[in-house]
Amino acid sequence: MKESKWSDEQLQELLNQLPKIKDDRDPRDIYQAIEIKMGKQKNRTWILPSIAAAAALLLLFILVPNLMSWQESADKQVELKADRSTSSEQIASENNTILEAKEEDSELIAQDKGSEEQDQAQLFTEPEAEINDEISKKTVESESSPTAVYEEDLAGKEVLTYAIPDKAAQNIVPVSVLVDENPARTKFELFEDTMSRLTEDKWGLEDYYPLKANFTYDRGNKMLTVDVPADHPYSMSSTTEILLEKVLSNIMNNLDIEKINFMTEGEIGIEFSHYGYRKEFIPENSNGNLIYYFLYPNGADSTPFLVPLREELNSIKDALLAMKKNRTENNLQASIPEDIDFETEEIQDGKLLIRFNNESEIINDESTLHAIEAILLTAKDFDFDTVKLENADVDKIGKFDLTEELKVPIAANKRDLPN
């Protein structure tokens, strides 16, 4: 039973009877398929290296400028911080002896290491270096000019303050210009006249003036009528409406206006897309005080604008502390450096005393000058008339004589008009 049924011969026969299997494709098709495959393989052999080469070139393009600027900054670093770079060279030469490479090679390595160390040193000291840079630039540049309008600027001049939105429509910057007094014109007329001469673009602010409206000022009733054309741009969005409101309330504040009547081409009222129909505008009484921050619309090297934010604070001390913090949500920079500490004291009515701590570095440079102006402007809003600064490292900062009480400014952000 277990005996095998198949002999080898039978098996061989069976195997032999396995059917012939044919490939019934056309040989031309086969050849084509082969050609395509071989072509592909050939292609691949040059495609990959060329991709690699292109990538390498791209990398080179990206890296070379970076390396060059690195080198440059490293060079600068050497000039700026001679002592630092010598120390890094020492480290570099130490590395040399450890490495004990060929002479030429070790020289190369020394350079490499040197620049690496410098780069690192630069990384660590970059903020400092930047500040130093700024300082050196500014003290050289000018006998630091203050940015605000002071009493002595006023001789024969009228100061006009315009509320100008910044480019991002985040802040309203009060910009003051000085115009010659003209007995024939009222201050409001001067304000209206000067509107068209503002160079907001040059200052890095939004081109907002002249306002697209006709103004009629009723001095007796402290009332202003704003008559806009039908196609006025102020109701385009809620932002433009809020901006207009802010600007108008600023103007009202500066020009002693209590109420604005809205008109559209002679008809009473303006139809706003978000606020709806409005006949008049009376700004709400705002609480709190204005505290000033820096705005750099033209880059950190430019003269900052001092921009007020309204905050409810208990005292000038709290206000000055708040001014040490950046206000990133508004794109505003702290106006008092973090590392400056001081005590404040109200010596008598309208007189503020600020005593700097010994660690605080108060030197004669432009950023300190602007910080002092920010302090003065904030103090002004807290109804101080003068501020005395004590325990500074210098007696004079820009035009400020620190041995005397400083009068608060008339207005912030003095800018010149084109002739």
Next chain:
Amino acid sequence: MDSVFDELYKKYHQDVFQFLFYMVKNKELAEDLVQEVYIRVLKSYEKFEGKSSEKTWLFSIARNVAIDSFRKQKGWKQRIMEKFDWSTQEVKDVLPLPEEIAVQREEIQLIYRCLDLCTIDQRLVIIMRYIHELSINETADSLGWTESKVKTTQHRALKVLKKHMEDFKVKEGMDNEGIKVER
């Protein structure tokens, strides 16, 4: 068309194709593999020194192609096995019998199935020796083996085939008996 290809096609195409088919038991795969054989042949045709016959040279290339394909397939199969452990059995069975085999009588279908149960070496020898009727010498040449290795492998292959075919028969018989007992 390339003259080398033309010549090789006329002389050996169906042989090579059939060989590959019985190795991989899948027509489409065999069609791909035969193309791969041509690619390898055309690339190295100049190197062909005529030491061996063209035929055995082609078979040796076909054998390499088949083995490479098994390697690829194995990797691919193993990966699937890890994920669907339960499905491996089905994967094998799912391969349908090609038309040409399906119309043959039962014993031929059986031996066709049992080819799978041999090792690759054994299958190579069986196909070359009995389906393509290469001589021992030619087979040894194609495989790069000695003749005695071909002989022993062939012997073992036949033994394995025989055993599995008997197993199949016995199994069938037992099934039949089982049914009978139930009745």
